[in-house]
Amino acid sequence: MPARSKYRPVFYCAFSAILKSCSRWQQRAIKPALDPDKMPQDVRKAFLEQVELMAQAFDEAGDAAAPGPMPDIWHANVLTVTAPAQPVDLIVTSPPYVTSYEYADLHQLSSLWLGYAQDYRELRIGSIGSSQHALNFRRGHAALNHIGRQIVFTLYSQDSAAAEAVANYFLDMQRVAERCLEFLSTKGMAMFVIGNTYYRGVEIDNAAHLTEALLQAGFRSVRAARRRISNKCATPYRDGVGRYTRSRTPRPLYAEEFVLIAHI
Numbered sequence: 001m002p003a004r005s006k007y008r009p010v011f012y013c014a015f016s017a018i019l020k021s022c023s024r025w026q027q028r029a030i031k032p033a034l035d036p037d038k039m040p041q042d043v044r045k046a047f048l049e050q051v052e053l054m055a056q057a058f059d060e061a062g063d064a065a066a067p068g069p070m071p072d073i074w075h076a077n078v079l080t081v082t083a084p085a086q087p088v089d090l091i092v093t094s095p096p097y098v099t100s101y102e103y104a105d106l107h108q109l110s111s112l113w114l115g116y117a118q119d120y121r122e123l124r125i126g127s128i129g130s131s132q133h134a135l136n137f138r139r140g141h142a143a144l145n146h147i148g149r150q151i152v153f154t155l156y157s158q159d160s161a162a163a164e165a166v167a168n169y170f171l172d173m174q175r176v177a178e179r180c181l182e183f184l185s186t187k188g189m190a191m192f193v194i195g196n197t198y199y200r201g202v203e204i205d206n207a208a209h210l211t212e213a214l215l216q217a218g219f220r221s222v223r224a225a226r227r228r229i230s231n232k233c234a235t236p237y238r239d240g241v242g243r244y245t246r247s248r249t250p251r252p253l254y255a256e257e258f259v260l261i262a263h264i
């Protein structure tokens with residue numbers, strides 16, 4: 001493949017997609033874990049199949065895959081990025097769920113193999129929930145909205161470090177709400193896909209927290225559509241203390257999520 005071939009990024013994506021199945025990384029795990037019993041797939045076969053799958057998807061996309069206007073893609077931190085010169089009409093996003101995934105860790109195979117980082121932990125910097133908010137928890141919590149404060153205090157009695165992590169996440173998401181308002185045109189709309197989680201037996205109502213944050217930021221209305229989803233991973237339940245488990249419990253993990261639609 002010539003170095004300047006326009007197809008090179010497609011092959012990188014295909015390579016990135018097969019890294020887990022071609023390693024002993026535990027399939028569908030939400031935390032990095034080694035599966036000692038796993039037989040990694042043959043790299044060449046998996047790569048060719050992946051490229052074939054992607055080629056078929058392009059064919060099926062038909063006209064939708066035809067070259068149109070070039071998108072302007074910015075790779076940036078939503079908390080600090082300069083606002084676009086022209087306000088945007090629509091924001092669609094699927095923000096992180098608190099305490100569920102450490103994305104930098106989960107994507108480490110791709111980040112390291114494709115050279116995005118020397119040490120994948122660098123990529124944790126700037127991710128939502130990692131800001132410190134000078135916590136100084138005592139002062140930091142004052143900036144939490146009503147629902148955020150309630151959840152953080154409930155959690156605090158169980159696990160103060162977890163409460164601090166959740167407070168960091170909530171404060172970042174409150175800032176996200178403000179930034180979205182700042183980026184949008186006067187008739188703009190923002191959509192968020194977000195689910196609720198359990199942590200240490202406490203329900204973390206990410207959707208209710210974000211709704212309050214959006215209204216507080218200045219959005220006029222927020223509609224919530226509930227969306228049932230099939231189980232995403234191999235351990236789709238929480239046990240009594242909030243740990244993941246494969247056994248059926250009354251706490252399915254992300255059995256539903258919400259689409260919040262916020263209007264200015």
Ligand SMILES: C[S@@+](CC[C@H](N)C(=O)[O-])C[C@H]1O[C@@H](n2cnc3c(N)ncnc32)[C@H](O)[C@@H]1O
Pocket residue numbers: 076077078079094095096097103126127128
């Ligand atoms: C629930 S995932 C959404 C994944 C996306 N829908 C997809 O299919 O690839 C949340 C995403 O938010 C990104 N994220 C975390 N902190 C961010 C920040 N400060 N600015 C922009 N994106 C961030 C994570 O890297 C992760 O990809």
